[in-house]
Amino acid sequence: MLTNLTIALDMMGGDYGPRSSIPAAVNAVNANANLRLILCGNEQVISKELESLDSLSHPRLIIRHCSQVVTNSCEPSSAVRSKKDSSMRVALDLVKSGEAQACVSSGNTGALLFMAHYVLKMLPGVKRPALISAVPTERKNPVYLLDLGANVHCDAQTLYQFGIMGSVVAEQALGCDNPKVSLLNIGSEDIKGHEDIKQAAQLMQQCSYLNYTGYSEGSDIFTGKSDVIVCEGFVGNVALKTCEGIAKLIMFKLTKALRKHFFYKCLAFMLRPVIKKLYKRVNPDQYNGASLVGLRGIVVKSHGNASPKAFYAAIDEAAREVERQLPEKIAAIFEQTHSTKKVATDD
Amino acid sequence: MLTNLTIALDMMGGDYGPRSSIPAAVNAVNANANLRLILCGNEQVISKELESLDSLSHPRLIIRHCSQVVTNSCEPSSAVRSKKDSSMRVALDLVKSGEAQACVSSGNTGALLFMAHYVLKMLPGVKRPALISAVPTERKNPVYLLDLGANVHCDAQTLYQFGIMGSVVAEQALGCDNPKVSLLNIGSEDIKGHEDIKQAAQLMQQCSYLNYTGYSEGSDIFTGKSDVIVCEGFVGNVALKTCEGIAKLIMFKLTKALRKHFFYKCLAFMLRPVIKKLYKRVNPDQYNGASLVGLRGIVVKSHGNASPKAFYAAIDEAAREVERQLPEKIAAIFEQTHSTKKVATDD
Known part of the structure; x- marks a missing residue:
């Protein structure tokens, strides 16, 4: 410390x-x-x-x-x-x-x-800073989602760089080597998504530092299959706030359903600590800061x-x-990876 | 019938x-x-x-x-x-x-x-077809979300047209006049978002057929404040699949939390019908078809x-x-609104 x-x-x-x-x-x-x-x-x-x-x-x-x-x-x-x-x-x-x-x-x-x-x-x-935050998953470790709104649109190179920065954050925070990095897309097949995503996928695949594992869909975010999920800021912001909204909706519906009958009212009372704890866990935006990396x-x-x-x-x-020492770590990896990558993409 | x-x-x-x-x-x-x-x-x-x-x-x-x-x-x-x-x-x-x-x-x-x-x-x-689906809210009525993935990117005119089509769908399905239409954005202030969204907001504001109510954020989707929420396909697809993912995560965490102790195990057994019903409600993608309009x-x-x-x-x-007779209704409103709008935007 x-x-x-x-x-x-x-x-x-x-x-x-x-x-x-x-x-x-x-x-x-x-x-x-x-x-x-x-x-x-x-x-x-x-x-x-x-x-x-x-x-x-x-x-x-x-x-x-x-x-x-x-x-x-x-x-x-x-x-x-x-x-x-x-x-x-x-x-x-x-x-x-x-x-x-x-x-x-x-x-x-x-x-x-x-x-x-x-x-x-x-x-x-x-090229650009990104907002990154940990999001809970079904597994023990969270997934790091970026960008959460710092950049409305991102080109392929920016998405690729976000992959590197996300990987450094996950490595440091989770204490794991080679975090699994994926790109958020509207399907898992190679033909899905727009040009920037397809090009970013290529850049990530070619990068020896990154453990790139392919596309993730919105429904994959919380499975814990990936340690880092990369997307442009508009999409990440909507995804995170959608989580917040649906978590509230589920808690609202659950509480309402439990209040309907006396029997369930009693259950709801007993369940209160479980529900409260759960809500804290699944509402990442409320309980974690997002970092600008x-x-x-x-x-x-x-x-x-x-x-x-x-x-x-x-x-x-x-x-x-x-x-x-997150900025220093990112800088070191960038110096090493980015120079290699630059040569690769300039070819 | x-x-x-x-x-x-x-x-x-x-x-x-x-x-x-x-x-x-x-x-x-x-x-x-x-x-x-x-x-x-x-x-x-x-x-x-x-x-x-x-x-x-x-x-x-x-x-x-x-x-x-x-x-x-x-x-x-x-x-x-x-x-x-x-x-x-x-x-x-x-x-x-x-x-x-x-x-x-x-x-x-x-x-x-x-x-x-x-x-x-x-x-x-x-201009373009859109995928639309009903998503549950805290209120009695669902909200109609479009586009859910038919168009990766959408320009302002396309988003504006989606507003009209969504409004017709909501009007018919909910039996209400003047459904409240909003645009999904990364903030509620006028300065937020990209140019296409800002221009689409202007077009919607100027359209006499639409009851345009401003921007919604991801967290607003489920509050029921809007009857129709418009976004480009990439964003809508991620938002819908994120709902699916977080609904699964919450049910997973809830079931897991309830299984930890014998006492909660008994509660979980008694709660099973409530949880099952809830899951069906909050997992729209699984239980509703999306329509191509x-x-x-x-x-x-x-x-x-x-x-x-x-x-x-x-x-x-x-x-x-x-x-x-959904296509006929959309065509009729388009003939009326679109011709007026065309004149307005041509000015």
Whole structure:
């Protein structure tokens, strides 16, 4: 475990702002004695919330006042130009300067991506950053799904690079060699899908670093057959949010069905802990941060309506990525693989 | 109810072929005294299966021998050229000639789409056919999701036309005026998504026939806020199959959790009917046919691994669409709306 770990938090993002991020920050420093958090946002609001939790004078919670906030309706490019003193920007600047080793935000995804890209820059050879998250499966290990919305459309080379980055993340997180990587498609046969996917499949097949296992369909995501599934951001975002929606629907229907008769009402009461635990497991978007990979720094994006528990999970994820030195690992593999690949594709 | 209803079935498609389609056909004619089915496929195989169900001489089950089968690996364009005596093609030809009022297949989706397009042709003014299916929601009514994989990419005009077709389907199926139509996107704000979606949103907003209600995210699909949700085929296919996958995962995790202790084992036993019923409801792909809309004829696509029950549901869906005269209704609305729209977009 690292003895000196500093993470910058954008306290003002998401639907709940400091009401969610402050309790999460307090819990995180209490749980990890090596963790220091720099709380970026409106000093007055943060102080008030900290006071209500008796943590205003916590030695490892440092407030960094910011006069601006990036709202959800803010255009990414205008956020970069005109929100230089926003909580999101200041948190990213702290990573850039090295004052913090990672940052966490639950704010406007588009703006965070654009700003992170602008402030931190890409790792050498990486075309685009991607949002990646662990999704539960029927097996013990989760599957890493990317891109979850950082890039609406992706060309073949970008999808191929996402395969490499996903593979590094899975390798580090699962502790396994040669994670199985697949491409999300609308069928498992070679003829299925569009040109970019077919070309990405070829690039992945040719890459000696990757353990490419072919196409996956939406229904394969949760079987655990793959360790990494690659898709463009629009598709990944819809898939992840569809999971969230269907998990809610099933829990809604199950609870409703169980409430219909007195007998089932009693069952429902007894089952409550099982259902609650299950819901947490199958609702990945709510309980895990998604990480922005491919940048020269660690950025974890928490869900827009993240609860304190979800924001806490995102801080935890950022801490683990610092320990794993994820950007450095990605850079090393890219240097090795990408140069080989470039020669191969230039041929 | 129609007194004379003939539906052509492609008996050889899907993972189970006649083992699934024959029991479904026998059940369908037994359940509906007005229904005649033309069973297209290998006569010997069909006869044998019918005999095993004591239905070889059923007066409303007519075998039409076909010497070819369209396999899952068959390229759509080559299927059209070289599979003229396939069960899929013959079933479509029967709709074209008027011998049947609809057809059902669980075969290769790409080939079915390409062949149906080639044989039946588009309705006047419709650019592309779409696959549409009902998906369950938290409310009483389902939501109609399209396109589910007929078109990998769609431009703005195509998405807009899907909105109109989806609206007609929902209007007829739900018996409601002005169904609420939305576009699937990666955020609800106007700035989100790609250019085609933004332009489609404008076209839908300007259309007096449509009750366009804005963007939906993946998590909104099941809330029942919209009656129709429009997206391109790649995204719709992934979303639907993701539903299928997560429904299976949740049932798997729930059953596993319930089996851990003796107490929960007993609960699981008592809960079995509730869980089974729930699974049927939340796994739309398995229990509903998806319809191909926009063509001059009714084509229902059953799931590739359709059980007899699922194939039966698809026959039932085809019968309902014949009663509702769906292609005629779509054509009428298109004539009225599309001509107005064309003038508007030409300005």
